Amino acid sequence: MKKSGLLNPDLCYAIARLGHTDTWAVADCGLPIPEHVEIIDLALVFGIPTFEQVLNALKPEVVVEGAVIAEGAPERIREMVDTDVEVVTHEELKAQLAECAFVIRTGETTAYANVIFKSGVAF
Amino acid sequence: MKKSGLLNPDLCYAIARLGHTDTWAVADCGLPIPEHVEIIDLALVFGIPTFEQVLNALKPEVVVEGAVIAEGAPERIREMVDTDVEVVTHEELKAQLAECAFVIRTGETTAYANVIFKSGVAF
Amino acid sequence: MKKSGLLNPDLCYAIARLGHTDTWAVADCGLPIPEHVEIIDLALVFGIPTFEQVLNALKPEVVVEGAVIAEGAPERIREMVDTDVEVVTHEELKAQLAECAFVIRTGETTAYANVIFKSGVAF
Amino acid sequence: MKKSGLLNPDLCYAIARLGHTDTWAVADCGLPIPEHVEIIDLALVFGIPTFEQVLNALKPEVVVEGAVIAEGAPERIREMVDTDVEVVTHEELKAQLAECAFVIRTGETTAYANVIFKSGVAF
Amino acid sequence: MKKSGLLNPDLCYAIARLGHTDTWAVADCGLPIPEHVEIIDLALVFGIPTFEQVLNALKPEVVVEGAVIAEGAPERIREMVDTDVEVVTHEELKAQLAECAFVIRTGETTAYANVIFKSGVAF
Amino acid sequence: MKKSGLLNPDLCYAIARLGHTDTWAVADCGLPIPEHVEIIDLALVFGIPTFEQVLNALKPEVVVEGAVIAEGAPERIREMVDTDVEVVTHEELKAQLAECAFVIRTGETTAYANVIFKSGVAF
Amino acid sequence: MKKSGLLNPDLCYAIARLGHTDTWAVADCGLPIPEHVEIIDLALVFGIPTFEQVLNALKPEVVVEGAVIAEGAPERIREMVDTDVEVVTHEELKAQLAECAFVIRTGETTAYANVIFKSGVAF
Amino acid sequence: MKKSGLLNPDLCYAIARLGHTDTWAVADCGLPIPEHVEIIDLALVFGIPTFEQVLNALKPEVVVEGAVIAEGAPERIREMVDTDVEVVTHEELKAQLAECAFVIRTGETTAYANVIFKSGVAF
Amino acid sequence: MKKSGLLNPDLCYAIARLGHTDTWAVADCGLPIPEHVEIIDLALVFGIPTFEQVLNALKPEVVVEGAVIAEGAPERIREMVDTDVEVVTHEELKAQLAECAFVIRTGETTAYANVIFKSGVAF
Amino acid sequence: MKKSGLLNPDLCYAIARLGHTDTWAVADCGLPIPEHVEIIDLALVFGIPTFEQVLNALKPEVVVEGAVIAEGAPERIREMVDTDVEVVTHEELKAQLAECAFVIRTGETTAYANVIFKSGVAF
Structure with a gap:
């Protein structure tokens, strides 16, 4: 199985598909998300997972x-x-x-806990 | 939006579709899951979310x-x-x-943290 | 199986997918619904289920x-x-x-028994 | 719009597709239904609609x-x-x-309120 | 099986889906139909079925x-x-x-035998 | 448009796909048809179109x-x-x-008006 | 099997779907075809089949x-x-x-061997 | 565009997908082909294209x-x-x-003009 | 199997589908690619395959x-x-x-290693 | 974009989906692969990419x-x-x-360069 890092297949796919300047977001559980935008929904219940947990999981794997x-x-x-x-x-x-290429929905219940990231380039 | 309880749409759908004696499972992140079984993958990274967090989220909403x-x-x-x-x-x-009707994949890394539940009936 | 509340899987999914300010509707059985809008059709025959039955089923589970x-x-x-x-x-x-994110079609035959709800936020 | 009788499009389709000896069922909300069988899910909450309401809606339109x-x-x-x-x-x-060609899931909570009907022929 | 009336499943579905003011059409076999409009094609050969046969089959079941x-x-x-x-x-x-919500293609070969109907409401 | 003969696109496709010894059927409106078999449903109401009309439409275009x-x-x-x-x-x-490769459902209401044809070869 | 005439199922379907004034084309193998237009690709290698072979196959079956x-x-x-x-x-x-409703791609390598036909009506 | 050789996209895809010992066939226009086997249908009318034309188009591009x-x-x-x-x-x-991985249907009308080829390996 | 040249089925299909003046691209691994454009993703890791390897694989097979x-x-x-x-x-x-009809994503990490090619015609 | 490691979205997804004891393979370009097994086809031409390049790309990211x-x-x-x-x-x-859960097709032309790996568990 995967040795480390992100475990969610949809998330791993979405990140690998990103190009330079493509945008993606980490959102609280109440953000209205346009129908055409891909949602990677990790929300379980209020507070799980938190915005921070998701962001910390992503930081090592993406360039912004x-x-x-x-x-x-x-x-x-x-x-x-x-x-x-x-x-x-x-x-x-x-x-x-x-x-956005995709939005990750967390269980975060902090109002306005929504950040759009702009992809950098890894070379 | 939803007032409380489970937030994950796939999970809400899957539970509402359960009938008496149907089975479903909560699994650690390493369980091999047969290709034909629906996977509701909430795994982010090792440990997030935990088996306990997922089970506690489900207990109030299902009859087993x-x-x-x-x-x-x-x-x-x-x-x-x-x-x-x-x-x-x-x-x-x-x-x-x-x-199983579906398997919820968690981030749990406790070996053998896999439980199959048998649906009860609510009347 | 599900312990209580809404039983319809499509409805449970649609509600869990709602974000703050997203709109949805409960309609009588004659309302013309645009082709691109998701219809959750619970209509059986005239009068079954009623507008009231559907609204009462939803009120405990949504924030408007x-x-x-x-x-x-x-x-x-x-x-x-x-x-x-x-x-x-x-x-x-x-x-x-x-x-609207979705429209719930009832069996209601009261003219103009159509209400669009604006989602509130649960935190 | 439709003048009278059954209003549910999926149900109208399923009935029109029936041939002599084909079987279909009306079920309570807890019956476990095999994954390959089409479910026409009219269940809203416990008790709505009732087994009787659904059966009475169907009787005028089918031959059993x-x-x-x-x-x-x-x-x-x-x-x-x-x-x-x-x-x-x-x-x-x-x-x-x-x-069964299809199963209509009601909100019925009477145990064992499940009946399989065998289609007759209308000529 | 179905006791009486319309037998075509696609047609039964389409009619049950109609709302007040929705339009639909009965067409001869040569009418050019836009690609995005649903076609219920009952045409067999020139003249079968006729415009009249189709219209008479529909009249008892729809409100216009x-x-x-x-x-x-x-x-x-x-x-x-x-x-x-x-x-x-x-x-x-x-x-x-x-x-139009849908167009029923007949085998009619009378030029301009095309009628668009506007749905009424049944209550 | 098509100059003559069969007008129904699904039927034209299905016939062109037939190979030597492939079987297909013309059925009355009450025949139970296995779920995996393609149905070309021309049935409008009882008696329209008749078994004979459909068979006569097909005879000039197929080898049996x-x-x-x-x-x-x-x-x-x-x-x-x-x-x-x-x-x-x-x-x-x-x-x-x-x-069978496909079954054509007619409006025929003559009991047992079902015939399975075995394709011949045109050379 | 089919007794005579066009053998290609996609082509038989496409022609049966044509209405009066609908357009379709026969093209050489190098014509750029917009992504949304249906392509019936009969091209094998340069020169096979020729524009003429395809047109002669179609002429007996269509009204232009x-x-x-x-x-x-x-x-x-x-x-x-x-x-x-x-x-x-x-x-x-x-x-x-x-x-165009569809474009038939041939193996023709004559430059500009592309003709758009406007459907006539057969009655 | 493609410089030379096979022009048909489906055929180019199917051949590139072949592995050592995989089988494929070139068939006359009357061979009955099992429903689950992919058909690349190049048949236009009887005799076009011929078995020989198709085989000669393939020989330079495949190892058998x-x-x-x-x-x-x-x-x-x-x-x-x-x-x-x-x-x-x-x-x-x-x-x-x-x-077979796929069957190429030609317009050939020579009886029994059907050959199954076993893929060799190119290294 | 295929005797020589391009091995990738998606790539073989895409090239065979090209018409004169259609455009396609070879891109480095960081180029943002619009969602509606087909991506043939050959990228493994940074540097594999290189821009040059992909271009050299394509040159013998396309006209630009x-x-x-x-x-x-x-x-x-x-x-x-x-x-x-x-x-x-x-x-x-x-x-x-x-x-572009499609974009081939390589593993190239040279900045701006992106070239759009305009298809020529092979006759 | 992704900071490092595997770039191919399909490959990233497939690996994240692996459970303990699930198997997957790296294959040369001529291995016959059963139709139901997912193929992640990175093959460009003979020799690109090599078996070794693919295996080295995977080793850091999987437990076997x-x-x-x-x-x-x-x-x-x-x-x-x-x-x-x-x-x-x-x-x-x-x-x-x-x-196997999936097979990665390389451009390798070394005979029998096919290895099936059995997933280990990362905790």
């Missing part, structure tokens, strides 16, 4: 060169994002969501 | 009237299962897995 | 923060909706129907 | 020439079936279920 | 509140349509065809 | 080298079949039906 | 009331088309190709 | 290490097959057909 | 009449492209990518 | 606890497999291939 976060997002969430962060209105974030 | 566990399963796992438990060989458990 | 109803809708229907209700023309209601 | 019921089925259910009724073990009923 | 016919349509066809009939150019009829 | 008919089939049906006819029990006919 | 050909098309190709022919630029032909 | 032909096959067909040829009954050939 | 490359592309990549090359901005290249 | 190789396999291939190796007949290897 920027992130977008909504104005209401708490500092706790913002600090987890160790790349340039652009703060936009919640409406603007929802608009950019429609361009 | 028995469970099957493999000989190697640790007592910690067995104690979580508050219904009659039949202990079988690991091979027998894998054979019964093929009859 | 508003509703839209057409001008012709009878008071009896309106009173069932215990959230802010905006009254629009029947044409406007049909236009908003096109944005 | 026999029925099979399980030993435990209450007299109330049996009396609704106005054709020759063969009583079998619950196991035998479940075996015959696998041959 | 209007019809649209092309200018060239012969009186014989028009008389079969016992509801308000609007006469439009053949081009306009073809345009409205694109909005 | 034999037919199978059930014991109960009326002489009228048998006379339409101008090739060697083997008479079998109704059960045997239903068994052979499972091997 | 016009054709469109590109300026560069050789006289040899044009003469095969025994109906009114409109000559357009190659760009215009490619634009009209996008409206 | 044997062939199977039915007793009735004419010498003309057999001579085209420049590899070891095993002659079997027509029934045996049809049985082996069920194991 | 031009190429488009982004400004940043290194000379090494440009020299491999033995046809007229148009240099555009990286944004323009990404825009043209959306019109 | 055994391998099966055919008698004819050269020592060079066997040495690359740093786990217990069972040598079986080529027929036995092909039989076990049918149980």
